[in-house]
Amino acid sequence: MALKLYNTLSQKKEEFIPLKKGEVKMYICGPTVYNFIHIGNARPFVIFETLKRYLEYKGYKVKWVQNFTDIDDKMINNAQKLKITVAELAERFIQEYFVDADFLNLQRAEVHPRATEHITEIIALIEKLERKGYAYNIEGDVFFEVNKFKDYGKLSGQNIDELRKGARIEVDLRKKNTIDFALWKKSKPGEPFWPSPWGEGRPGWHIECSAMSMKYLGETIDIHAGGSDLIFPHHENEIAQSEAATGQPFVKYWLHNGYIFLDNQKMSKSLGNIMKVRELSKRFRGEAVRYFILSAHYRSPLNFSEEQLQQAEASVQRIENVILNLEHSLKQSKIKEDILEDQEKQILEQKNESAQQFIMALDDDFNTPVAISHLFNFAKIINRYLASNEGKSKLVLEESKNFYYTFAGKVLGIIKEKKKTTDLNQEIEELLKEREQARNKKDWKKSDQIREELKRKGVILEDTPEGVRLRRIN
């Protein structure tokens, strides 16, 4: 089955064919580490990390790079405000990023390069552009001359003349053209700087991604992804500088996700309508936040609300429950080996069908909401089977469990392996025994009290026809 992805460059869904068979090189624009990330920042990280998981599931070897922007105006301003150095600020928020990333169940990229650690490569790239006549130096500021790059605007569908008209930015009159952008910025007093052929300064914003993408992944890569707001100018400029320098296509598939809205407006730090991931982590589980993000198609807008997160919690729990139900049944005595009845053969077929549908959905431009719906479809089927009183087939239970661990766990990352409920402490064991005795005596009051007490200790107790079942509150 072929994976199709919507390529911003062609504005069409295209079949995904990697440059090198069996291997995928992808670069995700990471955070500028001047503050905590918010849920809008987290969306592309979750989406494209999930895409990476899916590519791996499909058997690709994925090389995934995600950068940290650790030098720019915002970094400098915030460092000044906090009275620390830019480097200290970066260090702090890189650590904080990883705390949030772990909460979101994000796997690490193969490399997390930082702009300031690649000044040599950046300078070399600018020099190359200068040699080829695409860059010009004015008093220590180096600009990219957009008019020299004929494909400028191909990603964002803009043409140069319109861009000129629409320019709202305060224009640096020294530039040859209003839309020329900075490759290297001369440092002002008090700002961090690095020596360069053009004097002391620092890299422009766009050049770092070009330099690091090329360094770790090569001149042409398969996938470059980020939020839609990066299409212009960031990614447009990356294309210009990279392709001007190498003469090669920079990226085969450009992927962009839609925004997260809060109060009907794009969530953004400058508007101040943000919800930090750190804030959410105090009230919701990472699984639920992940589910929330994956519950809409990645290119659609997604509205943030507390209610949405609560619904996501409940939905995740339904999937966790089906796994719990399966595991509970597997521990029962009435388990059958091998022999399958017709009904059971049918269930296995339905499981395969659901798996296939799940894959088809993701193959169709990574349609996670549809994929998720198939997890629920099969949940109904398997729960129905589990609710019957007959002996259960071990094979059916195992395969079903596997289905969820593979798709909900490994691929989507919306469930984690649970702490084993078997490692109960002695106190809880005692309470369980006590309650069992009370129930035998039909002392419901005491029995209910103990159930309440267990709940306070983080264990939810459920009575089933096959004995008590325990569930941990996370």
Added chain:
RNA sequence: GGCGGCAUAGCCAAGUGGGAAGGCAGAGGACUGCAAAUCCUUCAUCCUCGGUUCAAAUCCGAGUGCCGCCUCCA
């Protein structure tokens, strides 16, 4: 002004020509000592108006409302 997106149930969200998926919430029922979990049943004139078609949520046209990018931004 240029480029682009969105509008489907109480809430979320798929579907882009022929059955309106799925989740959350709600209602009723089954099971249970009670809960919980689970199962069964139930829950949509697809923003408006025209048009094309045997057939439209889906295609075309007009309109309404909301939003984004063109400035740092995921």
